[in-house]
Amino acid sequence: MTPPAYQRFVQLPVWKRPEIRNRLEWYLKVSANQAPAKYLIASTIPASVSSDTIHSLPLGELWDLFQKNLHELISLWEQAKQEPKSIDISHPSETNLLDIIGEISNKTLQSCTFCRWECKVDRVKGEKLGTCQLGTESRVASYFHHRGEELVFRGTRGSGTIFFSSCSMRCVFCQNSDISKDKDNGALVDAEGLAAIIWDLRMEGCHNINFVGGEPTIHLHTIMKAIRHISRDKPSREAFGQARWTKSDGFLPFRSGTNYYDYGGRFNAPILWNSNFFISEKTMSLLRAVVDVWLPDFKFGNNKCARRLARTPWYFETISKNHKLIHDWGENYVIRHLVMPNHVDCCTKPVLEWIAENLPGALVNIMAQYHPDAYANPASPEYNPRYSDISRYPERQEILDAYAYARELGINFEEITFEKSLQ
Numbered sequence: 001m002t003p004p005a006y007q008r009f010v011q012l013p014v015w016k017r018p019e020i021r022n023r024l025e026w027y028l029k030v031s032a033n034q035a036p037a038k039y040l041i042a043s044t045i046p047a048s049v050s051s052d053t054i055h056s057l058p059l060g061e062l063w064d065l066f067q068k069n070l071h072e073l074i075s076l077w078e079q080a081k082q083e084p085k086s087i088d089i090s091h092p093s094e095t096n097l098l099d100i101i102g103e104i105s106n107k108t109l110q111s112c113t114f115c116r117w118e119c120k121v122d123r124v125k126g127e128k129l130g131t132c133q134l135g136t137e138s139r140v141a142s143y144f145h146h147r148g149e150e151l152v153f154r155g156t157r158g159s160g161t162i163f164f165s166s167c168s169m170r171c172v173f174c175q176n177s178d179i180s181k182d183k184d185n186g187a188l189v190d191a192e193g194l195a196a197i198i199w200d201l202r203m204e205g206c207h208n209i210n211f212v213g214g215e216p217t218i219h220l221h222t223i224m225k226a227i228r229h230i231s232r233d234k235p236s237r238e239a240f241g242q243a244r245w246t247k248s249d250g251f252l253p254f255r256s257g258t259n260y261y262d263y264g265g266r267f268n269a270p271i272l273w274n275s276n277f278f279i280s281e282k283t284m285s286l287l288r289a290v291v292d293v294w295l296p297d298f299k300f301g302n303n304k305c306a307r308r309l310a311r312t313p314w315y316f317e318t319i320s321k322n323h324k325l326i327h328d329w330g331e332n333y334v335i336r337h338l339v340m341p342n343h344v345d346c347c348t349k350p351v352l353e354w355i356a357e358n359l360p361g362a363l364v365n366i367m368a369q370y371h372p373d374a375y376a377n378p379a380s381p382e383y384n385p386r387y388s389d390i391s392r393y394p395e396r397q398e399i400l401d402a403y404a405y406a407r408e409l410g411i412n413f414e415e416i417t418f419e420k421s422l423q
């Protein structure tokens, strides 16, 4: 039975649409505490070595161990998708798959390959920094109940969104440039502080934990350790105190109730990865073990536009490959495509064509809210006329052309894009 706290959410008309429900079934069940989040399943898979051994193993051997355990996780997850109650999550293993993932993330920091840049800089020493400009620190600029995400994510109580600082891409028009371009924006958080943020948001009834930025991938080590933390213990009072410095909404924890996060007596929350998707293949496989629903961007339809407007190489092959991975893995996901002025022919159309051909039935949000920002904003002192092609709002006709083309291709976008009647 759905806990009372989430009844209004699961009864939203949007969930009666099979083209949406079938694609997000797992996420909905975890969100309504009818199924355990993947990280809870992962926590029951024994690492088969002690925690001391995990710390001492070289990275190559940790990856072997991870791959072995990932197979087991996937088979349990497939079973849970059919019958959640058949999976017993009440007894986490002392040392488990989440410890292996945490250790891999930690060790990878010494030659960082979290995102597709694969800079291989030592972020622990910090003598040389990669594109993201980060050492080991993670900063959260703000966290709150987001009321502006897609209806399936914001629901009735908001999406529990955590904004991390800095980014792996350099979009000249970034709509969040205050945090993506400023690695020092926000408050420092460690893994337990982040666990407290996650706990806070879910305790207040958020439907998901929405990691975004900037870009969450570049903070993988902190996020993975925080997820491990919520699978074991409630964060300390000090961690909650630290976390609330960046809380920026009016929800107060005293309104909370365990109905919001309880599954089998454990803390349950669906993990949402809201990303530019410029992610390395290895990181994708780690994320597979903990992400319940994906929200990737697919911005550019060719590498020339990606290089010029985001200073990002290997864009199309990286982003398309990662989309194909989550599709082939049977994951729940919604793709976001932002229509940019003067880029319908070179970006929107090729992106939609690729999706139609490779990801049949995928849910796509075709977004019309582009506004010129950062270096593309003529009103900003940072404005660079090189980007005059995107220095205006998209015209009505450009948006209509994008929709018409998506219809022609048979893309599954109408319900997720035009959602007002479904709430």
Ligand code: SF4
Binding pocket: 112, 113, 114, 115, 116, 117, 118, 119, 120, 121, 123, 129, 130, 131, 132, 133, 134, 168, 217, 218
């Ligand atoms: S996260 Fe990406 S950009 Fe940052 S150092 Fe690692 S590989 Fe480079």
